[in-house]
Amino acid sequence: MGFLEFFYAKNITPGEAGNYTWATIYILVMFALASIAVMLMTWLERKIMAHMQIRLGPMRVGPHGLLQPIADAVKLLLKEDIVPTKADRIVYWLAPCAVMVIAFATYPIIPWGRAHAVTDVNIGVLFMLGVSSLGVLGIIMAGWASNSHYPLMGSLRSSAQMVSYEIAMGLAVVSAILMTSLQTGTGTLSMIGIVESQMAQKTWFVFNGWGLGFIAFVVFAIAMIAETNRAPFDLPEAESELVAGFHTEYSGFRWSLFFLAEYAAMIGVSAIAVTLWLGGWLRPFPNLLSGNTWDIAFGLFPALTFVVLGGVCIALAIKMPGIVQLRIQKFGMLAFGLLLFFIGVLFAVPGVRERVQDIYWFSLKIAIFMYLYIWYRATFPRYRFDQLMKVGWKVLLPTALGVLMGTALWGVLR
């Protein structure tokens, strides 16, 4: 196909079409957007946690701290690169790279829309789970290379935790896969296929199965928090515990790579959850509230979101005191607000509206998950390691098995 014709055809991903140019463009765009998303996550985490703790969070670096991620990145880049003397230099260098690469390796098949993925493989989910499990390798490498027994113990604990929770994750995923086979008689592992089967069955899998889908979703949601070493399962990397985590000996840019990888992994597993249970890129209520008017109404959501965000920014900018020191910030916030507003207006234009739909709904669902991650971190205390393992093996695993068998039974009886 011609270069631009491919772009307007938009019902097939470049990988499937064999169009390597567009595939490369998509990869670059995706990598850039993922990096921006991760940076945005760092800002969001600090702001949201701060507001939950009745304080403000970063406010100075840029209006309301919006430039804080850039400041953090610059600071970390400029830090002294410390390598422990007896550390295994190659492995020490390799570990953060490995973790970063593995975290981003799941991104090509995340379906942001029917045609908005780099490619679609027919073993999509298996690929995602498998590659995200490789993250354990990076962690063990980090702990080993530090040549100090505290990081090693921390990394071993972290890997034990990740491995235990992967089993529950896998079983929950299998029960979702089973549901894909209901309509057509043959299930599919491909990410796009799963969403299309939800589209065909006219329901999100989370509502399927008389609550079985919901339980499977909840099991996966809990397991994915443990998988990414986030609160309340963040003992291996907690600061106030004795044995600091696997990244103790890392500072500066290497440390930031670990944390970016953690956020990227969070987005990756959330994407699996969204795809499997929350209908991927489908808008809410595709069968209940169908019809042209509803389509257009839901279609205006992206525009509405950005317009509201822009309005909020402009309101905050107006509320800022007009003193000399804050003038630049006020102006910046105003400009940012206007930018968001105009993007919103742009999204309301009919041509653009349809193209933005899929990506918007997928991103919104991922954003909800990110908010939940941050909310859990602000609210819950930490599990002790033995309690953590107990939850993984004694609670989640039997539940996931039960749900699997239940789903199978329900599918047969239908």
Next chain:
Amino acid sequence: MPDETKPNDPTSPEAAKPAEPKAEEKPAPPAPAEAKPAAPATPKPAAPAAAAKPPAPTAPAKPAVPTPQPWETELTARLKKKYGSGIRETSTYLGQNYLVVDRSLAHEILEILRDDEDFDYCVDVTAVHYPKKEEPFEIVWILYSFPNNMRVRVKTALPEGAEIPSVFDLWPTVDWLEREVFDMFGIKFTGHPGLKRILLPDEWKGHPLRKDYSILQQDKEWVQINLGIESGQ
């Protein structure tokens, strides 16, 4: 306060009310603040000499100084019967009872207090240094009895360089308390499971709470070696 018996209350010619030995809850300050009905409405810290100066006698009536009173109860009777002169003194001062015992009997008496008299809680172990006395150190044990809601002090005098048996086997709480006494005074407790310094560094020389250790004194060597500075002062 439960244990208290007030000694003779101070009187002055101006005070309207006589001294009441059993003034339990009423505050009876030496100066007759309450006795003056025309006491100033604005409460001010009293200038005692000026306010309390009685007009008539040439020598102002001084408030009677409280002195230790003898303390005789069944408890002391039992102890005195058993140990006789080993119990050098049983007194009460301002309502607080104490015993002074021979140091050889200290451990035994403390054991009896714990076992028979229900003093199951050792509040504190401390020492006081009286360099002018012939037995300069005075070890003080403060005991409390939960069943009887009673506190008692047991004191004993210790010559320089002498050791005293530890009561760790009676109350485990004295573990660190005795270590602190050793740290600050240099008094060794025999039978203590691990008597070493607790608040000061292990290699510190000198025992600061002794009266011959000046307040500006320091172990200069330790400071120079470990802190790298000339002096901590």
Next chain:
Amino acid sequence: MSNFYEDIETKPAEKTFLDSSELILNMGPQHPSTHGVLRVILKLDGEKVLGTECVMGYLHRGVEKIAENRTYVQFNPYVDRMDYVAAVSNGLGYCLAVEKLLNTEAPPRAQYIRVIMTELNRIASHQVWLGTHALDIGALTPLFYTFRDREEILKIFEKYCGARLTTHAFRIGGTQYETYEGFEKDCLEFCDFFLPKCDEYEELLTTNRIWVERTKGVGVITGEECKALGVTGPVLRASGVRWDLRKAQPYSSYQDFDFEVPIGLNGDTFDRYIVRMQEMRQSVRIIRQAVEGLPEGPIMAKIPKVLKPPVGEVYVSIEAPKGELGYFIVSDGSTQPYRVRVRPPSFVNLQALDLMVRGRLVADVVAVIGTLDIVLGEIDR
């Protein structure tokens, strides 16, 4: 407990750390659990704690020696600096002890003011405890809530005596400052403001499954062990012994107030948490009663300008937020005390650490240190 010293000196860990034999782990003088500079040496078998040894003295300032070189009045500000979180209680104990030596008592109005200030300080101290303890266990948010609400108390302190933390609120013989205009209103407003906040803290933590799992059964100590170890305060009460010096040997007109002494039944961390939360509520009760019953009158007893207590010694103790805080003062008739001994509750309570963490996991050590509510200023003096 007595064998630990021999073990740690004669049997060092000979195998490498990969064999799960004994490992000596150092929780260094500086660590993120904000309790001060305390060094805890742990002897571990894998994750299990076999024994602990505490090394302290990093904050030793020689307060007892200083006392022998200052007059009674000059020493008063020093006592705040020991348990700096609950400075008012320290001041109260010292003033009561010297007043006992002088055989006087503060006038009723001063006593009531003292009670109000002390109970406010008890709430503030427990708030610091709650915030830091929750932070150690991983709940990041209660810290901000408790410190934010503690600000209200510190505002009252600042209005009353000019300082927020080391207040030097009382003088020997009474209080120096009369209550400021609006003191009663502020205190009552605080009481109304605070009780819903207490509910808020409990909502975040008490029914939280993770909190309960982290604290129930952790650091258990029985009442008998507490008494033998000399542990007092909320730790003793959570182990089932209903003993509070404010009730057993009332001082400073505590007998006029009606309040309850909460106890726990299991002696674990969760019970200590509940006991302290309840104590905060009881303190609110006391403050209300004290403010409403605040008598008129002088605030300072008539004591000589130059304090020369007669020769003798006294031991006076109060129920500080952390336990029994005692002052043993020996007077030789001069203007300076001959010996001042401070019996710090945290010092004696910390001895229980070894008993409470034996056999438990490393992660529990931090929780137990937090639940003991220690302040190094008091331990080291």
